[in-house]
Amino acid sequence: MQAARGASLSPSEPNPESLSPDDASRSRSRRNRCLALFWALAVCLIAIDQWVKELSIEKLSGEGRVELLGDWFGLQLVRNPGAAFSMGTSFTEVLSVVATIAAVVVIWLSFKVRSTMWAVGLGFLLAGVVGNLIDRLTREPGFGRGHVIDMFAFPNFPIFNVADICINVAAAIIIIQALRGIRLDGTREESDD
Incomplete structure (x- = not known):
């Protein structure tokens, strides 16, 4: 419960009114840097993902x-209606809705980030989710049912794309940050020892 106006809901977030003007300014500055990093990374990676997909369609079709x-x-053009490893091929519309919700949640979380590594992890995550969501919304056979373009092929492994790589990088960063006990705001979880 908030005890007073402006009080933090969690102990990890300091009460903005209790910070000195210098500390508040540093906190805003760190938040703004992390937010800029998050957006720059996400936008660049989405652009790369879409460029590679268009190039793959142009060069690998047929x-x-x-x-x-x-x-x-090697490279092999595949149009994937499902999720990772081609699972859920009959649930493309549901995957589109889930991806949209995931993107909104990641954007919401980005405004809480004051840790560079969390900004990087969430930037990669947004790029991966949105990169594949763009395909689902804009590619054949239609809005919300579009097939994701995959092209990178290793033997005995599902074919994947740049967005899939981004999601896996994000997962690794998020797991590492969680294991290190680093919160979104950059503070460490206090151990109960």
């Missing part, structure tokens, strides 16, 4: 697998 490093790595 081709089979194009070997780049022998059998170890």
Whole structure:
């Protein structure tokens, strides 16, 4: 419960009224830097993802697998109606709704970030979610049912794209930050020892 007007709801967030003007200014500055990093990273990675997808459609349509490093790595254009590993192919509309909600939640969380690594992790996460959501909203067979463009092919592994890489990088960063006990605001969780 908030005890007084402006009091923090959690102990990890200091009461803005209790900060000195210098501390409040530093906190705003750190938040603004993290927010700028979050957006710059997300927008750049989304642009790269969409560019690679368009290039793949242009260069790989009608081709089979194009070997780049022998059998170890190649490119192959796949239109995926499902989620990761082609699961949930009959739930494309549901995946579109879930991705939209995830994007909104990540954007909301970004305004709480005062940690550089959290800004990076959430930037990668937003890029991955939105990169694949754009496909679901704009590609054939139609709005909310579009197939995600995948192109990177390793042997005995599902074909994936830049957005999928972003989601995996985000997951790794978020897990590391959680294991280190670093909160979104950059403070450390206090141990009960």
